[in-house]
Amino acid sequence: MTRTAILLLAVLALGLAACGGGDDDGGDATPGTGGGTGSSAGALPKDEFIERGDQICKDLQKKAQALGREAQALAGVPLDDPETTKAAAKIWHKQVDLVQELKTKFDALGPPPDGEETTVGDFRSDIAQALTLGKQIAAALDKGDDPTVLVGDYTELIDASNATAGLIGFKVCGQV
Numbered sequence: 001m002t003r004t005a006i007l008l009l010a011v012l013a014l015g016l017a018a019c020g021g022g023d024d025d026g027g028d029a030t031p032g033t034g035g036g037t038g039s040s041a042g043a044l045p046k047d048e049f050i051e052r053g054d055q056i057c058k059d060l061q062k063k064a065q066a067l068g069r070e071a072q073a074l075a076g077v078p079l080d081d082p083e084t085t086k087a088a089a090k091i092w093h094k095q096v097d098l099v100q101e102l103k104t105k106f107d108a109l110g111p112p113p114d115g116e117e118t119t120v121g122d123f124r125s126d127i128a129q130a131l132t133l134g135k136q137i138a139a140a141l142d143k144g145d146d147p148t149v150l151v152g153d154y155t156e157l158i159d160a161s162n163a164t165a166g167l168i169g170f171k172v173c174g175q176v
């Protein structure tokens with residue numbers, strides 16, 4: 001299952017890219033989620049929504065980068081070894097936690113800005129689907145099953161999510 005290990009790690013890197021590429025400058029401030037001045041009830045103006053969303057992604061980069069380093073430690077290692085499979089499952093459980101945190105923080109931004117209901121809805125749906133697939137991949141690895149098909153689905157989803165983030169106008173989120 002060496003191919004699975006390589007694919008697993010490549011996809012994990014793609015998943016981490018959803019939080020944005022580049023180095024973290026050390027900023028740890030989490031954006032507020034108070035009411036904005038958007039014309040929809042409780043919606044932030046688009047520029048503020050993008051700014052706060054990008055800050056969420058920036059804040060999660062440090063965790064994502066640490067997880068990426070863990071994944072790199074398994075690069076090219078066959079998953080035939082039960083200990084390696086456990087280590088891969090542990091990484092995917094951490095990935096699930098990271099995606100859950102991303103989802104929670106994006107949901108807290110409130111309704112999408114006017115005119116962005118569909119794209120923001122698609123982005124949030126992608127995050128929810130990534131959460132589900134991540135859980136399925138982690139569970140498959142926990143059982144010693146081959147998650148190759150799920151990982152392929154995850155890859156496609158992350159690619160779509162990154163494209164949607166770009167359509168919204170994010171500068172950090174979704175950048176590879």
